[in-house]
Amino acid sequence: MHGLAGGTGATTFAVNLAWELATISKKLPPRVCLLDFDFQFGSASTYLDLPRREAVFELLSDTSHMDGDSFSQALSTFNERLHVLTAPADMLPLDIVSSEDVLRLIEMARANFDFVVIDMPSTVVSWTETVLTHSHVYFALLELDMRSAQNALRMIRALKSEGLPAEKLRFVLNRAPRFTDLTGKSRVRRLAESLDISIEVQLPDGGKQVTQANDHGLPLAETAAKAPLRKEIQKLAKSLFDLNLAAETGRK
Numbered sequence: 001m002h003g004l005a006g007g008t009g010a011t012t013f014a015v016n017l018a019w020e021l022a023t024i025s026k027k028l029p030p031r032v033c034l035l036d037f038d039f040q041f042g043s044a045s046t047y048l049d050l051p052r053r054e055a056v057f058e059l060l061s062d063t064s065h066m067d068g069d070s071f072s073q074a075l076s077t078f079n080e081r082l083h084v085l086t087a088p089a090d091m092l093p094l095d096i097v098s099s100e101d102v103l104r105l106i107e108m109a110r111a112n113f114d115f116v117v118i119d120m121p122s123t124v125v126s127w128t129e130t131v132l133t134h135s136h137v138y139f140a141l142l143e144l145d146m147r148s149a150q151n152a153l154r155m156i157r158a159l160k161s162e163g164l165p166a167e168k169l170r171f172v173l174n175r176a177p178r179f180t181d182l183t184g185k186s187r188v189r190r191l192a193e194s195l196d197i198s199i200e201v202q203l204p205d206g207g208k209q210v211t212q213a214n215d216h217g218l219p220l221a222e223t224a225a226k227a228p229l230r231k232e233i234q235k236l237a238k239s240l241f242d243l244n245l246a247a248e249t250g251r252k
């Protein structure tokens, strides 16, 4: 998840999607890992009320000696289901890790989990490319405003000029207008047309409830299970889960 502008809801989306995936099936719940790569302001730990462990910094500062044990020691667990590599306790420069480090972390997570959800900083850094190249889906969050539109355009241009797979971006419109808001809907259409993108996911504004859930360190499923925002994220989790299942069955 990559917010194309600050505060577009990338972390809320990442945390809740990860939790929905982790709880999607009673019989065969997938193993889900959330990696908070926003080493400065990462708030996944806040939104899930998890401690920021010292082991995170140790892990990040030397990934070449990482093994399964040191990786799992750096993870915190939410409700015994969701495994989270929180941001470290102290603010770190985003270039504390290299592309190589990031690749090692992704590979380690991928070897141990069915789904790896990564919360990215809004700033594009040297290892953004690594995450983009190694992800199956790269969600880019935006809102219905000019700064999101312009940032989206810049992001697409930057990726294309570097020969990077801009087509991997899946645009998610947060705080999308309601179904009944016809002018809002036509603004969404115009936004998509002018950027020449398709907006595949639209998340409704959940009001104060969302920030309250985040402040309490609980996913929406635990505090506002019937909220339209939660339903939408749950629906997406289900489709990702089914897609993954179909791909695995195909492979067998």
Ligand SMILES: Nc1ncnc2c1ncn2[C@@H]1O[C@H](COP(=O)(O)OP(=O)(O)OP(=O)(O)O)[C@@H](O)[C@H]1O
Pocket (backbone or CB within 6 Å): 003, 005, 006, 007, 008, 009, 010, 011, 012, 013, 038, 041, 043, 122, 174, 175, 203, 204, 205, 206, 207, 208, 210, 211, 212, 214, 229
């Ligand atoms: N759909 C929504 N409805 C209502 N409030 C929302 C919604 N999405 C996010 N918020 C609220 O907006 C604020 C910013 O959300 P969040 O931290 O997820 O954004 P972000 O893109 O990760 O921000 P940052 O740029 O700081 O990483 C939070 O207070 C959150 O509770």
Ligand SMILES: [Mg+2]
Pocket (backbone or CB within 6 Å): 010, 011, 012, 038, 042, 043
């Ligand atoms: Mg964030």
